[in-house]
Amino acid sequence: MRSSYSGAYFDHHESMAAVAGFHDVPHVLxxxxxxxxxxxxxxxxxxxVTRESAIRKLPNHLYDMSASxxxxxxxxxxxxxx
Known part of the structure; x- marks a missing residue:
């Protein structure tokens, strides 16, 4: 059985490159x-929810827990x- 896969995700004529052109990056974006x-x-x-407790959420989204x-x-x- 022969595959019709051409290596592209979709037909070139349906691509943004065909419509907007490769060099019109602002339009594509x-x-x-x-x-x-x-x-x-x-x-x-x-x-x-935030609360006052010994377990605090740090700005980097890690938690600081003082076991002592x-x-x-x-x-x-x-x-x-x-």
């Missing part, structure tokens, strides 16, 4: 951005798993 916005409509803000302040009665050799 605008078209991609408009397609993305059209497929991903705006939505309201997402609210996240959370478990002040710990003795040398004891472990905490999180």
């Amino acid at each position: 605008e078209t991609i951005a408009q397609r993305y916005v059209g497929q991903h409509p705006a939505h309201g803000p997402v609210y996240r 302040s959370l478990f002040s009665g710990m003795r040398q050799g004891q472990f905490v798993y999180a």
Whole structure:
């Protein structure tokens, strides 16, 4: 059986290169951005709960947990798993 695969994802005549040209990068980027916005409509803000506790979320989205302040009665050799 012979494959009709030409090595391209789609026909050249349906590509943005054929319509906009290879050198019109701003037009191609605008078209991609408009397609993305059209497929991903705006939505309201997402609210996240914050609280005062010994476990803090850092600006890099990691958490800082001071085991000594959370478990002040710990003795040398004891472990905490999180």
